[in-house]
Structure formats: structure tokens, C-alpha cells
Amino acid sequence: MSEEEKEKYMDQITVKAETLIEALPYIRDFNNKIVVVKYGGSAMLDKKLEESVIKDVALLKLVGMRPIIVHGGGKEISKWIGKVGKETEFIEGFRKTDRETMEVAEMVLNRLNKYLVQMVEKIGVKAIGICGKDGGMLRVDKKMPNGKDIGFVGDIKHVNTEILETLLDNDYIPIIAPIGMDDAGETYNINADDAACAIAGAIKAEKLAFLTDVDGVCMNPDDSSSLISVLDLNEANKLIEAGVISGGMLPKVTNCINAVNAGVGRVHILDGRREHCLLLEFFTKKGIGTAIIGDDSGYYSNEIEQ
Numbered sequence: 340m341s342e343e344e345k346e347k348y349m350d351q352i353t354v355k356a357e358t359l360i361e362a363l364p365y366i367r368d369f370n371n372k373i374v375v376v377k378y379g380g381s382a383m384l385d386k387k388l389e390e391s392v393i394k395d396v397a398l399l400k401l402v403g404m405r406p407i408i409v410h411g412g413g414k415e416i417s418k419w420i421g422k423v424g425k426e427t428e429f430i431e432g433f434r435k436t437d438r439e440t441m442e443v444a445e446m447v448l449n450r451l452n453k454y455l456v457q458m459v460e461k462i463g464v465k466a467i468g469i470c471g472k473d474g475g476m477l478r479v480d481k482k483m484p485n486g487k488d489i490g491f492v493g494d495i496k497h498v499n500t501e502i503l504e505t506l507l508d509n510d511y512i513p514i515i516a517p518i519g520m521d522d523a524g525e526t527y528n529i530n531a532d533d534a535a536c537a538i539a540g541a542i543k544a545e546k547l548a549f550l551t552d553v554d555g556v557c558m559n560p561d562d563s564s565s566l567i568s569v570l571d572l573n574e575a576n577k578l579i580e581a582g583v584i585s586g587g588m589l590p591k592v593t594n595c596i597n598a599v600n601a602g603v604g605r606v607h608i609l610d611g612r613r614e615h616c617l618l619l620e621f622f623t624k625k626g627i628g629t630a631i632i633g634d635d636s637g638y639y640s641n642e643i644e645q
């Protein structure tokens with residue numbers, strides 16, 4: 340190695356050391372804290388991205404946090420609904436779910452659930468995959484958005500955190516499929532954003548991160564340079580009323596607002612298409628995506644005392 344090459348190599352590894360040092364206060368402050376990651380959308384359809392998300396969550400666990408993964412799988416469910424010759428229909432952002440659709444959704448979500456468990460276990464970290472029916476974790480009523488009957492779609496009325504606490508206390512990463520049960524024991528399909536929000540609120544998570552397929556909340560969804568880095572509840576409500584936030588982003592932001600109101604410390608919407616988006620958000624001063632904050636939070640920064 341020439342002197343010049345050696346200098347270049349030393350510069351490169353110094354940058355790596357600096358990256359670790361930048362992460363140090365975050366590792367300290369988030370030690371033992373519960374963080375909920377909602378994993379869904381297009382980041383679930385690409386093998387490389389899947390591995391990147393799973394490795395990030397495993398790393399969060401290995402540096403001392405207590406992560407919970409709540410996963411979706413909407414696109415995969417739609418694929419299998421098509422294969423059985425049925426039409427997919429979404430009403431107000433929720434899948435119209437008749438009995439046959441529920442059966443397909445449950446099969447697809449449970450299969451995805453075990454696949455994610457397998458990926459985490461392969462890294463050497465303990466994971467257990469369950470759905471909201473296990474341990475009576477997600478108890479629902481029938482959801483009727485704007486009075487419309489959309490079948491077996493659940494509105495979470497109670498989260499039993501006991502099973503989650505047991506798993507976390509025993510060093511497992513809980514991986515949750517968004518399926519619940521009503522008081523009569525009927526199975527319901529739950530929007531995964533709703534499930535992540537309800538779980539994060541009930542277990543008083545320090546942080547909730549939604550991975551999606553855009554940079555974050557934008558003034559114009561087709562222009563990533565219009566990304567809003569920090570959005571307080573007041574502004575978020577105004578953007579909803581003005582129709583700037585619509586489509587799949589609407590239930591996501593509504594859930595962020597609910598999570599902040601339920602006492603979740605930090606709520607973020609991140610671009611799941613970006614490799615290692617979780618590490619970039621958790622361990623850097625600038626962070627990425629959109630942070631949703633309470634109205635009285637004042638100035639918000641990802642920076643914490645070194």
C-alpha cells in the first residue's frame with residue numbers, strides 16, 4: 340500500500356469511527372426503551388430492502404433497545420386475492436373484507452409473519468411471531484368508516500400488553516401480524532398502521548417509526564424536495580383539511596397524531612425504500628423523513644446531548 344493509499348484508507352476508517360461516536364448518545368438514551376417499527380408497503384417486496392430493515396431492527400436490539408415489529412403485507416394480500424379470482428376493494432383506505440378475503444389475508448399475513456421471524460433468527464437474534472389473536476392481544480369492534488359496512492375489518496378497542504411485555508422481558512423481538520378478534524371470537528383484518536399505533540400507545544413506546552414508500556409527508560407527493568421534516572399536530576390537521584395529505588398517507592398521519600396524543604415520545608414517517616433508513620433516523624443528528632410532534636413541543640431537533 341502506497342503512502343497515499345494508506346492515508347485514504349485511514350480517512351475512510353476514521354469516518355466509520357466518527358459514525359459510531361455520533362450514535363453513542365442515541366444508544367445511551369434509548370437503552371432499554373421500547374421502539375415500534377411499522378413495516379409494510381414496498382420495502383416489503385424487495386429482498387435487499389427486507390434484509391436492510393431486518394438487520395437494522397436486529398441492531399437496535401443488540402445495542403440495547405427493545406424493538407417490536409408490526410408488519411403489513413397489503414400488496415401481497417392483493418396478489419393472492421387476485422389469484423383466487425376475487426377483486427380487491429379499498430374503502431376509505433381499508434380493505435373490504437368478506438369471509439373469504441379474511442381467510443386469504445390471514446394465510447398471507449401469517450406466512451409473512453413467520454418469514455420475518457426466520458430472517459431475524461438467521462441473524463442470531465431471538466424473535467417470536469404472533470398475531471393480535473394470540474394472548475387476546477388485539478381486541479376489536481367492527482369498523483364502520485363513515486357508517487359504511489366493510490365486512491370483517493377491526494377497530495382496536497383494547498391492547499393486552501401482557502404478552503408483549505413477557506416477550507420483551509425475555510429478550511425476544513415480538514413480530515406482530517395485524518389480525519384481531521372481537522368479543523364473540525370472530526377474526527378481523529386490521530390496518531397495520533392502526534395496529535402499530537394502538538400497540539405503541541398502549542405499551543408507551545419511546546418511538547414509533549412508520550416505513551412507507553415516499554420520503555415522508557410532502558407538500559406535493561410527486562416532488563420529494565417538498566418534504567416536511569417536522570410537522571406539529573396543528574399543521575398536520577390543517578394539511579389533512581386542505582387535502583394535501585390524502586390516500587394511504589391519511590390513515591398514517593391520523594395514526595401519528597393519535598400516537599403523539601397517546602404519549603408516544605417520537606413518531607416518524609420514513610422512506611422504507613432507502614436502505615438502512617432506521618439507522619439513519621435513530622443514530623444521526625439530522626435524522627430523515629418526517630417527525631410528527633405535539634403542538635407544545637416547540638423547537639424540535641433529533642440532536643441530543645453528547
Ligand SMILES: Nc1ncnc2c1ncn2[C@@H]1O[C@H](COP(=O)(O)OP(=O)(O)O)[C@@H](O)[C@H]1O
Nearest residue numbers: 379380551552556557560583584585586587588
Ligand atoms: N402529502 C403527502 N405526502 C406524501 N405522500 C402522500 C401525501 N398524500 C398522499 N400520499 C400518498 O400516500 C402514499 C403512502 O401510503 P401507502 O401507499 O398506503 O403506504 P404503505 O403501503 O407504506 O402503508 C404515498 O405513496 C403517496 O402516494
Ligand SMILES: CC(=O)N[C@@H](CCC(=O)OP(=O)(O)O)C(=O)O
Nearest residue numbers: 379380411412413434529530531
Ligand atoms: C383492513 C386492512 O386494510 N388491512 C390491511 C392489512 C395489511 C396492511 O395494512 O398492509 P400494509 O401496511 O402493507 O398496507 C390489508 O388487508 O391490506
